[in-house]
Amino acid sequence: MKPFFKLFFIAFCLPILANAQGNIIGTVYDETSGEPLIGVNIIIDGTVQGMVTDLDGRYKISNVKAGTYTLVFSYISYVTQKVEDVVVMDKQNTEISLNLKEEAQVLEQIVISARKINNTENALLSLQKTAPAISDGISSQQIQKIGSSNAAQSMSFTTGASVVDGKYVYMRGLGDRYSNTQLNGSNIPSNDPYRNSFQLDIIPSFMIDNIVSQKAFTPDQPGNFTGGNVNIKTKEYPESFYAKLTLTTGFNNQSSFNKDFLSHEGGKTDWLGYADATREIPAFMQTAEVQSLLSGKYDAAARFNDNLAYTADQAVRALNNSMTPFQKSTSLNHSISFSTGNNVAIGKLPLGYNFGIRYSKNYAYDDRAQNNAYEPAVGGEDLPILQHFDNIRSVETPQVGALADINLKITPNNQISFNALYNHITEKNTEYLIGQNLGSATASEYTESRVMQFTERSFLFTQLRGKHIAAAKSARPVSIEWAANTVFLSQDEPDTRFFANKLSMDENGVKSNYRLDVNEISRPAHFFRYLNDFKHEEKIDVSLPIDVQEKYKLKIGLNYSDKQRDFSETQWGYDRYDVPASQGGSLSYNNNAEQYFGENNIGIVTDTTINDKNLHILGVYTRFDTKPEYSYEGNESMFAAYAMATLALSKRLEIIAGARFEKNDIFIAPSLVDYWNIAGQKIDNAEINATNILPAVNLKYSLSDKANLRAAFTQTIAKPNMREMAPFLSFDFIGGGFRYLGNPFLNFSTITNYDLRLETFPQAGELIALSVFYKHFDQPIVRQFSTISNPTEISWYNLDEGELYGAELEFRKNLGILGSFLDNFSINTNFSYIVSKLPVPEDEFAILQSIDPTAKNYRPFQGQSPFLFNFMLDYRSAKTGIQSNLNLNIFGKRLYVVGATGLPDVYEKPFPSLNYNVSKSFKGKFDVSFTIQNILNRYNQTVQTYREKDFLVSSSYPGRTFKLAFTFNLE
Numbered sequence: 001m002k003p004f005f006k007l008f009f010i011a012f013c014l015p016i017l018a019n020a021q022g023n024i025i026g027t028v029y030d031e032t033s034g035e036p037l038i039g040v041n042i043i044i045d046g047t048v049q050g051m052v053t054d055l056d057g058r059y060k061i062s063n064v065k066a067g068t069y070t071l072v073f074s075y076i077s078y079v080t081q082k083v084e085d086v087v088v089m090d091k092q093n094t095e096i097s098l099n100l101k102e103e104a105q106v107l108e109q110i111v112i113s114a115r116k117i118n119n120t121e122n123a124l125l126s127l128q129k130t131a132p133a134i135s136d137g138i139s140s141q142q143i144q145k146i147g148s149s150n151a152a153q154s155m156s157f158t159t160g161a162s163v164v165d166g167k168y169v170y171m172r173g174l175g176d177r178y179s180n181t182q183l184n185g186s187n188i189p190s191n192d193p194y195r196n197s198f199q200l201d202i203i204p205s206f207m208i209d210n211i212v213s214q215k216a217f218t219p220d221q222p223g224n225f226t227g228g229n230v231n232i233k234t235k236e237y238p239e240s241f242y243a244k245l246t247l248t249t250g251f252n253n254q255s256s257f258n259k260d261f262l263s264h265e266g267g268k269t270d271w272l273g274y275a276d277a278t279r280e281i282p283a284f285m286q287t288a289e290v291q292s293l294l295s296g297k298y299d300a301a302a303r304f305n306d307n308l309a310y311t312a313d314q315a316v317r318a319l320n321n322s323m324t325p326f327q328k329s330t331s332l333n334h335s336i337s338f339s340t341g342n343n344v345a346i347g348k349l350p351l352g353y354n355f356g357i358r359y360s361k362n363y364a365y366d367d368r369a370q371n372n373a374y375e376p377a378v379g380g381e382d383l384p385i386l387q388h389f390d391n392i393r394s395v396e397t398p399q400v401g402a403l404a405d406i407n408l409k410i411t412p413n414n415q416i417s418f419n420a421l422y423n424h425i426t427e428k429n430t431e432y433l434i435g436q437n438l439g440s441a442t443a444s445e446y447t448e449s450r451v452m453q454f455t456e457r458s459f460l461f462t463q464l465r466g467k468h469i470a471a472a473k474s475a476r477p478v479s480i481e482w483a484a485n486t487v488f489l490s491q492d493e494p495d496t497r498f499f500a501n502k503l504s505m506d507e508n509g510v511k512s513n514y515r516l517d518v519n520e521i522s523r524p525a526h527f528f529r530y531l532n533d534f535k536h537e538e539k540i541d542v543s544l545p546i547d548v549q550e551k552y553k554l555k556i557g558l559n560y561s562d563k564q565r566d567f568s569e570t571q572w573g574y575d576r577y578d579v580p581a582s583q584g585g586s587l588s589y590n591n592n593a594e595q596y597f598g599e600n601n602i603g604i605v606t607d608t609t610i611n612d613k614n615l616h617i618l619g620v621y622t623r624f625d626t627k628p629e630y631s632y633e634g635n636e637s638m639f640a641a642y643a644m645a646t647l648a649l650s651k652r653l654e655i656i657a658g659a660r661f662e663k664n665d666i667f668i669a670p671s672l673v674d675y676w677n678i679a680g681q682k683i684d685n686a687e688i689n690a691t692n693i694l695p696a697v698n699l700k701y702s703l704s705d706k707a708n709l710r711a712a713f714t715q716t717i718a719k720p721n722m723r724e725m726a727p728f729l730s731f732d733f734i735g736g737g738f739r740y741l742g743n744p745f746l747n748f749s750t751i752t753n754y755d756l757r758l759e760t761f762p763q764a765g766e767l768i769a770l771s772v773f774y775k776h777f778d779q780p781i782v783r784q785f786s787t788i789s790n791p792t793e794i795s796w797y798n799l800d801e802g803e804l805y806g807a808e809l810e811f812r813k814n815l816g817i818l819g820s821f822l823d824n825f826s827i828n829t830n831f832s833y834i835v836s837k838l839p840v841p842e843d844e845f846a847i848l849q850s851i852d853p854t855a856k857n858y859r860p861f862q863g864q865s866p867f868l869f870n871f872m873l874d875y876r877s878a879k880t881g882i883q884s885n886l887n888l889n890i891f892g893k894r895l896y897v898v899g900a901t902g903l904p905d906v907y908e909k910p911f912p913s914l915n916y917n918v919s920k921s922f923k924g925k926f927d928v929s930f931t932i933q934n935i936l937n938r939y940n941q942t943v944q945t946y947r948e949k950d951f952l953v954s955s956s957y958p959g960r961t962f963k964l965a966f967t968f969n970l971e
Contacts, residue, residue, distance in 0.1 A: 021062075022088040040075045041072075041075065055414070060343075067087075136213050138155070158213055161228070171228030172834060174836075176196050189563055216710075218696055219660040220541060222638075238352055240343060262327060270398075273400060290624075291626070315572075317602065321598075324450055364394070366959075388435045401423040417464070418464050429455070433447075483538070499524040501589055503591075531565070535564075567634075635665075644658025653701050657697045662692050666688045676726075698712045698714075710759070717750055718780070749779050802861070804834065809831045812827070836860045887914075888914050896953075925969050931965075932963075940957075
């Protein structure tokens, strides 16, 4: 590296001591409890060089000369362990993390080889083995192996997890309502008004240290998870200086170097993913005076009203009137990231820090997508088709992210940390659809539709947390952990544009007779949607021993959170004054959008004087079509207190039991009107005030040092979100044209959970686990059509009950047992089988059965797959620096959406995702990796099955992607 680059990074990352030695680092845990051990002595055998573990159980022996050593781990009342064959290399960290056993009646010493424990995933499996409840996880090393770019992709390889829409994690087949997401132990809310869980694709993988999914509830966790509580832990305390620059490029066989890629006119900062002022509503159009003036069909009144005519002219010209997509050429997918960190001293206080920034831009293109709709069958073997549309879709996805993490050890037993995480991801979506509505009066005609959408999602998380160990002579120390965090979330859709028209097409594909018909299609329009959430949360946990031997421990804590939401939707539609162009009016649409929305065809197109009065003829004009009840404000608060005890009844049996008290309050009200008026009923607000006591009993029986039998009985809750409770109608412009009506009378669901798990850890880095589970739901919340007579209106309801049960199998094993030539190979696979049942309402079932006698009176949970399967074959060679893996992820046919009345439900078909990743490290100075995603070039399909025959509802083709990444270690 050139000298001036070295000087730059040295100045940026604080001074570094140049030396040719290496470091030995690691963490030491109690094998029984899984807790980090404080004050363990680690000595290099035959020397005086060593270190003592800190309050996190971590240690670092610095400036060790290159060579092979033996480490001695000793601690009062624990068996001393010697680790042989510890290899230290120049300017590299050698990680040795292990568990210490408590002394038996006869003292003994254990001697093991470092080659057997030097596995980068050991620490995570060690935590999983000793955790108080059933859990699964994925480490940053495994994330790197499978080539995941974000947290959502990483979670798809976790046992019992499936990823829906590339963002939402469903645990054990349950929808996102039944999962909770945390960042460093603090809850983070969803920034999608129609979803309950956080969108995990917003967190890039380079920021992640590990992801742990807890399957069974314990009172120190939030009560609103049933499938799993996903805790994402960001990178924290580096052991030495590092600085990495990663450059990634990707080629997709459908989107890269595509000259037909669709896009639309936007702002100068679209490439960064940030909307500029050109996408905002002009300031004067945000005033109540102008909005009132330009409401309704005012064109006739504007003829003799100067103020109205001039205001209308100014408004329509102030909007972006580019209403059709254009084609452009694309480049390769690309990203750049830089991260740095170090462990330095501020005076005598150790300080660790990590900083990271990242920018990426990806393209997706699909010109083979389809969208179909069907009518109920009236005899026969087929569903009559109602609508058929072909869809060309182009999406640009720029993303910006940054991470800052600072950890200060005030004393060996007191640590304070600050963490900040920012991410901004945007989807610039441009679509063109053409097809027929065969159920309309003009079935022979075609409809063209264009969508131009810019959706920004921002996430800013700040957290201050502390950990303190209070010394005690008679027992192990009391631990106090606290955290305070704030979360700013937003999902903005500035200036989403829709434009549709009718046309005729002959048998040769020649188009003619273009027209706008507001009786059959929506008029052209601009939509502006803004959602902003601000949440703060505070928590404190205190762990203390009850007896001297610490066989009995108590953990108590408090937790409070408050979330404020502001959601608004504004619509400005287009209309046209019905005066022929020959009489001074505007031109009709004739397949020329530039002309139709052009400067000479909008606003005032003709000015004249009659009887000394000004006469204004409007052409295409805009009007304020916003419904004030579509904007709402909400508040959601939660207070919780819990107590849980860990009881070691014997050396093998441990019980973790307790209860959590939770008080949840949700309040939503329209922000621009006094009340909602739904079907003549006035509703001032929607409100829930719920108090729950949630018990939990987790048992762990150690069958041996390498095997556990676990059982759990718990109760949890599930909440409706604010949008589901807000009783106003909103239109889903892209998702099929359905209208969504909130239900202010929704209640919480209560779930009773039973879990049983057998897990074994044959060797370091290996796991074999079998789990079975059963869940009973009281008042589960479902999404379905609101009435039989209205198959386009969807709402949310509480059903009486439901159930879910299943089994999971996880297997991680080194293949060296088959022969030494396979020492570098391992497999990691998991399989889940899940069954769920929700009753179909009786009136709906009667209709279904009259059409199809084989119809069942129950359906699964939405998004629930009957099976999930993950497989990874991994190769790793320390000698050559090569890592390689082939991984497969597949889910079973899962419920996508409940079918309209008299129609089968819509299911998403299995999508087998086969991927390959290989990387090579060049002496720690330079890494290169190559990834192929979707090797099989599979596509997504949703179908309705009638009389054992599939009818296509939608399809999309993501294509095959090849990625090449270069990482430079700039030390």
